Amino acid sequence: MSKIFFLAINSLILITTACNSKNQRASKEKSINDYAIIYNVLVSDSTDNYDVFKMNLDGSEKKNITNLPGVEWSYISIGKKVLFLSDKDTCRRCFLLYQTNYVGENPKKVSDILLADSWMSSRKNGLEVIVTPKADSAFYIIDLEGNIQSRVETGLPYSRDPVFVNDGHQIVLRGGLTKSKLIPGFNEELYIIDIDGTNRNQLTQYPKKDTTAGRFGYKAGTPKLHPTENYITYQSKQNGKYSLFAVSIDGKKHWKLTENVQNEGWHDWSSDGKWLAIELFDDSQTQFHIGLMNWDTKELSILTDTTYKYQQSPNFVLKN
Template sequence: MSGRNEGKELIIKPKSDSVFYIIDLEGKVLSTLNTGLPYSGDPLFVNGGKQVVFRGGQTKSKLIEGFKEELYIIDEDGKNKKQLTQYPPMDTTAGKFGYKAGTPKLHPTENYITYQSKQNGKYSLYAVSLDGQKHWKLTENKENEGWHDWSPDGKWLAIELFDNDQTQFHIGLMNWETQELKILTDSTYQYQQSPSFVLKK
């Protein structure tokens, strides 16, 4: 899910539906957003909440051939849908179930989208501009990279890191200016995933 209007409105993906719901903090459905795709997930408000970036698929599930997962952007009223990413057509290393375009995150100050993607046999973080014109590999860590989050000022990047066999997951914190990476976790737990920044009062 994602928030707008100072957190007073949320966009969510109900499990039993193929559209997004925009709700208030009481759970009241304010509006719905139909992307026109068989599968839509991981909605993210961008451009002040006027548009939404999301993961889309050409079939209802990865279990069905032709899923073709990519990131899209669409207006809040369901108009002007545009595909942002293009997975390399000759790369088969993600297989059927690996992320080709994972959950999108918005860099809070530079306004580009970051996401995980398994390419050339390794999960890495990639980026795409909101107009879809610029694509680049975001980081060069040796470990596989997955779910991640940006600090509100855009100066820090928290990353889920894991080995090829997925036997150990760690959370790393990267100084975005210096690219210095520090591992925050130990091996007490095998799974340490999906980091999120929170504001401390």
């Protein structure tokens, strides 16, 4: 009786393990199939023509989803919505905000506010977006009808690339102590502020002895929030190479995020935290690719080819 009982238990364990393994594989496949990657491509250098492209997580079905003559850049997708900046209805590089889906259907204008070239973030289940108005160091929080909900003063001469943290109650941003990198004393770092602009604290500190970023390289590039592990990731040129680094929300813990051979730049996390899309490039910046890392295994795949030189700024969008 005892032997039969243990055989039954062992069989049940084997069946349960097999089912769990099958479910994990199915979950992984579902994650892969549900996402697409949106990225920006320099289609024509001579005409300064950038467009927004999409592709599957295996690099298949690449498509130009904006296909316009001017400059189109996407820095955020919200669920199934792809938001992108475009100068198609204004002057050169005078950007308004538009939205479409991952295959470029039914594009429409979101806002008449002139915006800076800056990453964005959303809160309240995608109902509100934080953007950077052109020629301003403040941020606007707008709804998807383009209405301004609030203005956030940062107290810094230069503020870009805001990301909501702590359920939208705080903002992490890339800030400078002068209005431009052209002005001495810029000292780019990441900061965190409350949603009303108060209680500003510096999160990063670029190594004082490191001069390899020079005047114009990123010392603390665009911040991104890991959606499940709740820390900030960013690019920084240190020891002569662009790499991804991380910092806790309270600024108490700092670490190097990845160990890729290539230079690493703008990046994005999938909403489930399982995938990391990274802009990768060589030291001379002669070729830019989009890579995809499985965050559990750290396996990295290159998804793009050499059809275009500049393939940058990936972000994840849901297909279904």
